[in-house]
Amino acid sequence: MNNEGKFGLIETISIVTIVIVSKILFTSESVVVDFVGTAAWYMTLLSCFTSIIFFLILYILMKRFPGKNLIEIFQLVTGKIVGKLLGFLFALYFLYYAGSNLREFIEMIKAYSYPYTATSLFLVTFIIVTLLLSYKGLENIARISYITLIIFIIGISTILLLALPNANFLYLRPYLGYGVKSTLYYGLLRSSSYDEIIILALIIKSVHGLKNFKIAGLISLGIAGLVSSISLVIYLAIFQHDMGAENLSGMFQISRTIYFNIYFQRLESIFLFTWVITSLVTVSIGFYVSISTYCKTFNIADHRPLLLPFSFLMYIIALKPKDISEIIYTNMAIVREYSGMLLYLVPTLVLIIAFITNKRGVVNNEEKA
Amino acid sequence: MKNAFLKKILTPISYKNIPNVKEFYIPEVNENAEKSKENLEKEISVSGSINDNLNFIKTAFNFENNKDIIIREFKLQNKKDAFIAYLDGMVDRNIINNFILRPLMNDPSSLNTEDSIFERVIETNQAKKLTIQKDVIYGILTGDTAVYLDGKDYYVLCETKGFEKRAVDKPHNEAVIKGSQEAFSENLRTNITLIRKIIKNNNLTTEFLEIGDENRNLCAITYLKGIINPAIVDEVKRRINGIKTDFINGSGMLEQFIEDSPMSIIPTVLSTERPDVVASHIVEGKISIIAEGTPFAIIVPITISALLVSPEDSALRWQYGTLLRIIRIIALFLATLLPGIYIAITTYHQEMIPTELLLAIAIARENVPFPTIVEILLMEFSFELIREAGVRIPGMLGTTIGIIGVLVVGQASVQADLVSPVLIVIIATTGLANYTIPDFSFSTGIRIIRLFFIILGAFLGFYGISIGIVILLSFLVDMKSFGVPFLSISIPKTRKSFNKFIKYPIWKQELRPDEVNPLKLRRQPKVSRRWIQENPKSSYDRKDEDE
Numbered sequence: 001m002n003n004e005g006k007f008g009l010i011e012t013i014s015i016v017t018i019v020i021v022s023k024i025l026f027t028s029e030s031v032v033v034d035f036v037g038t039a040a041w042y043m044t045l046l047s048c049f050t051s052i053i054f055f056l057i058l059y060i061l062m063k064r065f066p067g068k069n070l071i072e073i074f075q076l077v078t079g080k081i082v083g084k085l086l087g088f089l090f091a092l093y094f095l096y097y098a099g100s101n102l103r104e105f106i107e108m109i110k111a112y113s114y115p116y117t118a119t120s121l122f123l124v125t126f127i128i129v130t131l132l133l134s135y136k137g138l139e140n141i142a143r144i145s146y147i148t149l150i151i152f153i154i155g156i157s158t159i160l161l162l163a164l165p166n167a168n169f170l171y172l173r174p175y176l177g178y179g180v181k182s183t184l185y186y187g188l189l190r191s192s193s194y195d196e197i198i199i200l201a202l203i204i205k206s207v208h209g210l211k212n213f214k215i216a217g218l219i220s221l222g223i224a225g226l227v228s229s230i231s232l233v234i235y236l237a238i239f240q241h242d243m244g245a246e247n248l249s250g251m252f253q254i255s256r257t258i259y260f261n262i263y264f265q266r267l268e269s270i271f272l273f274t275w276v277i278t279s280l281v282t283v284s285i286g287f288y289v290s291i292s293t294y295c296k297t298f299n300i301a302d303h304r305p306l307l308l309p310f311s312f313l314m315y316i317i318a319l320k321p322k323d324i325s326e327i328i329y330t331n332m333a334i335v336r337e338y339s340g341m342l343l344y345l346v347p348t349l350v351l352i353i354a355f356i357t358n359k360r361g362v363v364n365n366e367e368k369a
Numbered sequence: 370m371k372n373a374f375l376k377k378i379l380t381p382i383s384y385k386n387i388p389n390v391k392e393f394y395i396p397e398v399n400e401n402a403e404k405s406k407e408n409l410e411k412e413i414s415v416s417g418s419i420n421d422n423l424n425f426i427k428t429a430f431n432f433e434n435n436k437d438i439i440i441r442e443f444k445l446q447n448k449k450d451a452f453i454a455y456l457d458g459m460v461d462r463n464i465i466n467n468f469i470l471r472p473l474m475n476d477p478s479s480l481n482t483e484d485s486i487f488e489r490v491i492e493t494n495q496a497k498k499l500t501i502q503k504d505v506i507y508g509i510l511t512g513d514t515a516v517y518l519d520g521k522d523y524y525v526l527c528e529t530k531g532f533e534k535r536a537v538d539k540p541h542n543e544a545v546i547k548g549s550q551e552a553f554s555e556n557l558r559t560n561i562t563l564i565r566k567i568i569k570n571n572n573l574t575t576e577f578l579e580i581g582d583e584n585r586n587l588c589a590i591t592y593l594k595g596i597i598n599p600a601i602v603d604e605v606k607r608r609i610n611g612i613k614t615d616f617i618n619g620s621g622m623l624e625q626f627i628e629d630s631p632m633s634i635i636p637t638v639l640s641t642e643r644p645d646v647v648a649s650h651i652v653e654g655k656i657s658i659i660a661e662g663t664p665f666a667i668i669v670p671i672t673i674s675a676l677l678v679s680p681e682d683s684a685l686r687w688q689y690g691t692l693l694r695i696i697r698i699i700a701l702f703l704a705t706l707l708p709g710i711y712i713a714i715t716t717y718h719q720e721m722i723p724t725e726l727l728l729a730i731a732i733a734r735e736n737v738p739f740p741t742i743v744e745i746l747l748m749e750f751s752f753e754l755i756r757e758a759g760v761r762i763p764g765m766l767g768t769t770i771g772i773i774g775v776l777v778v779g780q781a782s783v784q785a786d787l788v789s790p791v792l793i794v795i796i797a798t799t800g801l802a803n804y805t806i807p808d809f810s811f812s813t814g815i816r817i818i819r820l821f822f823i824i825l826g827a828f829l830g831f832y833g834i835s836i837g838i839v840i841l842l843s844f845l846v847d848m849k850s851f852g853v854p855f856l857s858i859s860i861p862k863t864r865k866s867f868n869k870f871i872k873y874p875i876w877k878q879e880l881r882p883d884e885v886n887p888l889k890l891r892r893q894p895k896v897s898r899r900w901i902q903e904n905p906k907s908s909y910d911r912k913d914e915d916e
Contacts, residue, residue: 109832113718117829125829129836133843143846143856144839262723269714269721269831276835 003301004206004292005139009216012200012207014145015285016220018152019196022282024231025275026104027328028193028336029250032232035186037241039177041232046187048225051194054344055217058201061351063210065361070201070347071296076361077354086346087297090202091290093342095310097196098286099317100331102126105279107324108249113272123318126280127311133284134291134307138206141281141288148281155274156227159251159267160234162258167237177241192340193228194221199289201347202296248324251275287314413502419450419519426454426515429506438509443474450519459512461531468492469514469527486518487525495528510585534559540642542809545681549645553664560659560666561589563644568593568651578609580660581617588623588660591647597654598886601670604851605656619663627658627669629849634817636810637850639668639675646680654887670851670885676811677701682872690872700802704815707799708749709822709834711792712741717830733789742827744788748796749823751778753816756800853884 032040065073071090075083106122114122133141177183200207200217207213235250238257247253255271258264291303291310300306321327354360376383416422423440430438442452453469472490487498499505500523505515512530537559540552553560561575572594580586590605608627617623624638625631641647642664647657650668658667668675677697682690714722715730722730737744755774762770779797782788799819806812818841825833848855876897881887896902 113830114832121829122832125833125836129839132840136843136847140843140847144842147842147846262725265723266721269718272718272831273835273838276832277839280836280839 004203005137005142006206006208007139007142008208009212011142011146012212012216013220013223014149015142015203016197016200016216017223018145018149018278019199019282019285020194020220020224021152021227022278023193023336024156024228025249025251025271025278026101026108027248027332029232029235030245030247031328031332031336032186032190033236033241033250034245035178035190036183037177037245038172038174038236039183040241041172041229041236043177043183043187043190044193044228044232045225046183047191048194048221048228050188050191051197051344052218052221054191054195054340054348055197055221057344057351058198058347059210059214059217061347061354062201062204062213064351064354064359066210067205068361069204069296070198071293073354073361074346074350077350077357077359084297086350087293089342089346090198091294091297093339094286094290094293095313096317096331097335097339098130098283098290099314099320100327100335101279101286102130102283102314103318103321104324104327104332105275105283106318107327108252109276111248111324112252112268119319123315126283127315129280130284130287130314131307131311133281134288135304137303138203138288138292141285142206145281145285148277152274152278153227155270156231156251158270159255159258160231162260162267163234163238163254166257167234169233169237171237171240172233189337189340191344192338193336194224195340195343197221198343198347199285202289202293249275287311411503415500415502415505415522415524417520417522419452419517422517422524423452425502426452426505426509429502430454430509441470443470445473445518446475451517453514453516454509455514455529456509456512459510459532460514460529464493464527464529464531465514469516469529473516486516491516491525491527493527493529497526498523499526500524507579507585511587537563543641543643543646543680543807545679545684548681548684549643551644552642553644553659553666555662555664557587557589557659557661560644560664561591564591564647564651564657567644567648572596573651576606578606580609580612580623581614583615584618586617586619586661588617588620588658590656590658591651592656593651593654596652596881596887596889597656598888601654601656601851601885605658605669609658617660620658620660620665620667621663623658623660624667627667629851633844633848634814635673635845635848635855636676636808636814637669637671637848637855639671639808640665640810641668641680642666643680649680649683650675652892653881654885654889670849670853671855672850672853672882672884673845673855676808677806679807683875687872687874694872697805697807700805701815703802704799704806704812705819706822706834707802708745708795708819709826709837710831711795711826712745712823713826713830713834715741716827730789730791733791736786737789738786739788741792742823744792745796745823745827748778748782748788748792749820751782752796752800 029040032044036043061073062068062070065076068076071083071087074086077083078086102123106119106126109122110117110119133144197217197220200213200220204210204213207216231251235254236244238254239247239250244250252268252271252275255267258267287310288303291306294300294306294310295303321331416425423442426432426438426440432438432440437456437458438454439457440452440454442450445451451473453465455465469491472492473486487496499508499515505524505526508524508526509515512532514527514529516525516527534556535554537551537554539550543552551563553563565573570593573591574594575589575591578588578590580588588609590602590609592602605627609623612623612626614626617626620640624636624640628637630637639646639650644666647666647668651657655668655670658669659665677694679693679697682693685693715734719727734741739747751774755770755778759767759770759774779793783790783793803812803815803819806815822834822837825837827833829836845856846854876893879893879895879897880890881892883890
């Protein structure tokens with residue numbers, strides 16, 4: 001039984017898009033530029049393309065077991081114990097994802113706007129909102145995601161368009177960046193930046209069937225790839241690859257360069273609102289998906305009693321890194337570079353096992369309809 | 370005598386005996402008193418004896434002490450005993466004298482058969498036989514006159530309502546420049562007539578429901594059968610019938626009993642004093658609820674856009690209507706966020722203010738001893754005081770209070786260095802923006818929400834305001850108005866409506882709001898101005914030569 005509610009295609013697209021695309025507001029852009037230089041803008045398209053391939057593999061798996069979510073499929077294919085272990089790993093990963101994103105956000109907001117405010121104050125207020133959204137459930141989060149996506153698109157478009165006069169597209173040269181090999185390597189590795197698409201497979205019962213699942217996945221990946229690429233093009237055109245690798249937040253720096261006249265300059269305020277709201281929704285989605293996956297793994301009907309314990313765990317995860325360097329080079333490296341091994345390769349392996357053992361789901365009439 | 374005189378002189382400086390004054394107290398409630406009322410609520414049939422019925426009326430209305438109830442005993446032509454009972458002040462005495470008493474006492478037909486009284490003798494336009502005691506009581510309470518003839522097991526209830534009521538007046542809270550100038554009054558019947566006057570449709574249906582156990586008020590639900598989704602009607606009736614309370618006086622109290630999210634700061638029903646607004650919503654497939662006693666109707670289900678629409682919009686051309694709506698939406702954001710953003714910028718994000726403006730603000734604030742949060746709260750409080758005083762103060766003094774407000778809150782506070790001039794501009798803009806919100810409840814809700822944003826902005830800057838926005842959104846997306854998501858302008862996605870935030874030309878508004886699932890979605894064909902497809906009788910082709 002699905003007690004998470006149902007929502008339409010637009011909300012489904014919004015949930016996944018906002019989670020994937022929000023990382024352009026964080027350290028992601030400068031890290032990518034640091035890795036591949038001026039090739040960053042199409043390296044991200046390569047990552048997106050790789051993710052689309054993995055998503056289609058995931059689609060084949062979901063199609064084989066209609067009406068089942070990913071956790072149920074794990075248990076059907078690999079057995080109860082291994083299935084539950086995989087589900088538990090997924091839940092753990094999303095909790096780590098939410099905690100790491102939370103800390104990254106706090107470190108950045110402290111660096112840019114609130115140098116004297118205590119980390120714990122941000123942590124507690126942020127977690128309270130996350131708890132509220134998760135308490136209200138997936139349907140609520142989906143609807144807020146839709147509004148947030150609109151805010152995000154308006155905010156980012158404004159910043160990028162107004163910053164265009166500062167861009168010099170000659171800075172995109174040399175087009176091959178640090179070399180094709182490096183671009184290909186990081187392009188494949190950074191496909192993990194798009195692996196939040198797996199969330200769709202975990203909440204498939206709320207998204208009105210496989211057709212919506214496929215459309216939402218492809219559109220989300222498409223939008224995310226396009227937005228990331230465009231923002232990287234403009235970022236590189238403004239800061240070049242050497243300076244671009246040193247900023248903490250690319251978008252924040254872009255918003256700071258805006259200058260039209262004395263009363264129309266430095267639009268960090270637009271960035272701040274977009275950034276905070278998007279981060280709140282992203283962390284909430286990660287947090288909710290973690291609890292939801294845990295509940296699905298261990299057949300827990302109501303997720304609400306788990307909110308407080310999980311929020312405490314997220315608090316611990318967020319406090320664990322020593323400083324921003326550790327977050328960027330450890331936490332974010334795991335989340336944005338290596339998480340694909342869990343989120344992409346495990347479902348692929350499960351699909352292979354399902355093929356070998358010839359396991360498939362049963363289509364009932366309701367699902368056919 | 371001498372002693373008394375001496376005593377009187379010494380009274381101011383001597384001790385007095387404390388008089389033994391007994392003080393009043395309210396004794397414990399006698400719970401048995403409730404039982405007599407319960408008897409009245411039971412469905413007891415009317416007795417066949419005049420004495421029993423006289424006793425019943427006298428007991429029910431506390432005849433000995435209650436001077437409102439009038440019982441007039443008389444005899445018919447055939448010498449049979451009869452009486453009428455009514456509440457003084459609630460009836461039109463001319464109707465009783467000329468069309469009930471006179472025919473009954475003088476008409477010889479009563480000699481033949483008393484049954485003909487109902488059909489032939491009583492001359493009031495409405496009359497009905499009642500056999501249940503509590504119905505008779507309710508009839509008398511609503512201003513009708515009960516007639517009883519000895520030996521009968523029924524009363525004849527004659528329509529004699531004639532209490533004082535206010536005439537139809539101009540709208541006071543929802544005034545418009547271009548549009549109807551009629552508003553509801555306190556009288557239920559008048560209000561329904563005002564709606565019926567606009568919608569001349571035989572499917573316009575009015576149902577009456579009783580609300581409040583003690584005051585037994587009437588409320589009317591009005592809808593257009595064949596257009597409204599019947600589920601909405603059922604749900605409204607279910608909610609109203611499910612209210613168990615002693616007193617409901619008007620729509621303000623009723624809406625609190627029936628709305629979906631009573632804990633929400635933002636209302637989920639629309640309250641209006643304008644019959645034309647009610648009529649336009651009814652035609653869209655919504656339902657109006659009017660309770661006797663207040664000149665307001667409730668409209669359900671609604672979405673947030675209904676709270677931002679002024680009745681004037683539909684009377685204006687679409688360009689003007691759209692402009693006004695955009696202004697109102699901007700005003701909504703200003704009224705909610707402006708003071709919060711100001712305090713956040715001046716406290717935490719000074720680097721975002723252009724240098725010249727920053728210097729101007731800093732110079733203005735130089736002599737102010739308070740932090741910005743105190744300044745803002747002080748000004749907000751003063752502003753609310755003026756607003757509240759303006760409502761309570763009699764009309765003639767209204768202007769005076771305005772002048773005092775301007776002097777005290779504006780000029781004097783700035784000159785006394787209590788607040789900075791920039792803040793006056795911020796608060797004044799916020800106040801004006803708040804007044805542009807058409808719905809009173811909504812604008813009051815926005816005032817409360819603004820306070821939250823001020824506090825969040827003061828303690829956490831833009832971060833706090835963003836948190837506030839997400840929290841507010843999370844509540845808004847959950848809210849429903851009789852099954853319709855409150856934010857259904859955007860989510861969940863419904864079929865495109867052409868009269869939401871952007872007002873399309875009236876001839877392009879082809880569909881009724883999809884979110885209320887009306888039985889007829891289309892309100893006009895694709896080409897509603899059919900004349901554009903026809904040739905005028907006197908027409909010419911541009912190629913024609915002048916004759």
